[in-house]
Amino acid sequence: MTEESDSRVLTLDRVLDAPRAAIWRCWTEPELLKRWFCPPPVVVAHAEIDLRVGGGSVVVMRGPVGNEMPASGVYLEIVPEERLVFTDAFAPGWRPSEAPFMVGSIDLMDEAGGTRYIARARHWSDADRERHEEMGFHEGWGIAASQLETLAQSL
Amino acid sequence: MTEESDSRVLTLDRVLDAPRAAIWRCWTEPELLKRWFCPPPVVVAHAEIDLRVGGGSVVVMRGPVGNEMPASGVYLEIVPEERLVFTDAFAPGWRPSEAPFMVGSIDLMDEAGGTRYIARARHWSDADRERHEEMGFHEGWGIAASQLETLAQSL
Numbered sequence: 028m029t030e031e032s033d034s035r036v037l038t039l040d041r042v043l044d045a046p047r048a049a050i051w052r053c054w055t056e057p058e059l060l061k062r063w064f065c066p067p068p069v070v071v072a073h074a075e076i077d078l079r080v081g082g083g084s085v086v087v088m089r090g091p092v093g094n095e096m097p098a099s100g101v102y103l104e105i106v107p108e109e110r111l112v113f114t115d116a117f118a119p120g121w122r123p124s125e126a127p128f129m130v131g132s133i134d135l136m137d138e139a140g141g142t143r144y145i146a147r148a149r150h151w152s153d154a155d156r157e158r159h160e161e162m163g164f165h166e167g168w169g170i171a172a173s174q175l176e177t178l179a180q181s182l
Numbered sequence: 183m184t185e186e187s188d189s190r191v192l193t194l195d196r197v198l199d200a201p202r203a204a205i206w207r208c209w210t211e212p213e214l215l216k217r218w219f220c221p222p223p224v225v226v227a228h229a230e231i232d233l234r235v236g237g238g239s240v241v242v243m244r245g246p247v248g249n250e251m252p253a254s255g256v257y258l259e260i261v262p263e264e265r266l267v268f269t270d271a272f273a274p275g276w277r278p279s280e281a282p283f284m285v286g287s288i289d290l291m292d293e294a295g296g297t298r299y300i301a302r303a304r305h306w307s308d309a310d311r312e313r314h315e316e317m318g319f320h321e322g323w324g325i326a327a328s329q330l331e332t333l334a335q336s337l
Contacts (some may be wrong), residue, residue: 035278080235083260103258104236112276116306121258121267121285123190123306130276151271151278154334 035150035161039168043177049077051108054133054168060086063174066167071095080105083119103130110134128155146173190305192314192325199296200334205264208334209288215241218329221322224251235260238274258285265289283310299327 043050056075062069068091075085081101088096101119104112116127134145146162146168150156189212198205208214212229220243227244231237235257243251256274264318271282289300301323305311 033277114276116271116282117285121269121287121304122188123282123285123304127271127278127306130272130278132276133319149276149278151282 030148033096034153035156037148037150037156037164039144039146041144041169041172041174042141043144043172043176043179044137045176047108047135049182050135050144050175051111051126052182053175054116055058059178060182063178064088064171066170066174076100077119078105081119081121082115100124100131101108101129104132110177127151130160144175147174188304189308190311192303192311192319192328194219194301194320196298196299196324197293197296197297199324200325202263202290202292204231204334204337205268205290205297205299205330207244207337208330209266214337219243219326221325221329228326233257233260236274236276239268253261255279255286257285263290266301282306286316299330301327302332328336 032145037134039170042104044074051094053063054055055076058078060074060076062100064086069088071086072089073085073087075083076081080103083101085099088095088098090096097120097154100113101117102111102113103112104120110132112130112132114128114130116124119145128150130149132147136143148159148164187248204269208218210233211229212231213231215231218228219229219241223246226241227250228240228242230240232239238254238256240252240254243253245251253270254273255268255270256272257266259265265287267287268283269282269285271279271285273279283305285304287302287304291298302317303314305314
C-alpha cells in the first residue's frame with residue numbers, strides 16, 4: 028500500500044525558516060524540546076532522550092490544572108539532521124507497551140527559504156487515526172512546529 | 183516491569199550442540215532458514231531476508247494441503263551472532279501492520295557444550311500470549327530448535 032492510499036497516516040508538511048541542524052537539535056536535546064513541544068497552556072514538565080535505536084524517550088506534559096500526561100516510547104531510526112522515527116509501541120528492551128498508538132516520524136530536507144519539515148503520525152488502525160485527528164493533530168502539531176521554528180531560528 | 187513478572191512473554195531456553203556462528207547463519211540466510219524453521223508437515227515455501235534494522239523478512243509457510251501462510255515483519259535489532267530482534271508490527275518503512283502480534287528475539291551465548299539459545303516471543307496482550315501458547319508455541323519452537331541444531335551442526 029502506498030502512503031497516499033493509507034488512510035491511517037496524518038501528515039504535517041511545512042517549510043520552516045530555520046536550518047536543518049537547529050531543528051534537529053530541538054528534537055533531540057531535552058532542554059530544547061521542553062521549550063517548543065507543547066502548545067500552550069500545556070507545558071513539558073520533564074523530558075528524557077536516549078538517542079539510540081531502541082533507546083527510550085519520556086516526555087511528561089503538564090496541563091493547566093497540574094494534571095501530568097506522560098508519553099514514552101523508543102527510537103526506531105535515527106539519521107542525524109535528516110530523519111527521526113519513534114513509536115510508543117515499545118518500552119526499552121523492545122518490550123511491547125500497553126497500548127500501541129502510533130509511529131511518529133520527522134523528515135528534514137534543505138529547501139529554498141529554510142527546511143522542509145514533514146511530520147507524520149502513522150497509526151495501527153483507522154479508529155486511532157481518527158481519534159488523533161479529533162484530539163487536534165493538525166492544530167497541535169502546527170502550533171508546535173511554529174514554536175519549533177522560532178526556537179530553532181534563535182540557536 | 184521485569185521480564186519475570188511479565189505474563190505476556192513466552193520463552194524457550196535451551197543449550198544447542200552447535201556453534202553460535204552456525205546458528206546465526208541458520209536464522210539469517212533464507213536458504214538455510216527454509217530447512218529448519220517449520221515443524222513437519224508444514225514447510226517453508228519461500229523466504230526473504232533483508233538483514234538491516236527496519237529491513238523486512240517474509241516467510242511463506244505451506245501446510246500439508248497446500249495452504250500458504252505468509253508471515254512478514256521487520257528487524258528491530260541485529261547484533262551478529264548474538265542477538266536478533268524482529269516484529270510483525272511493521273512493514274518496511276515503519277508502516278504499522280494490520281495486526282501486531284509479537285516481538286520475537288533470539289539470544290545466543292557461548293556455553294559449555296555449545297550455545298545457549300534463548301528464543302522469546304513478547305506479546306502486546308495476555309490474550310495474544312495465551313493464543314500463541316495454545317497454537318503450540320512450546321512444541322513448535324522446540325521442534326524447530328532441534329531441527330536448527332541438527333542443521334547448524336552440519337554446516
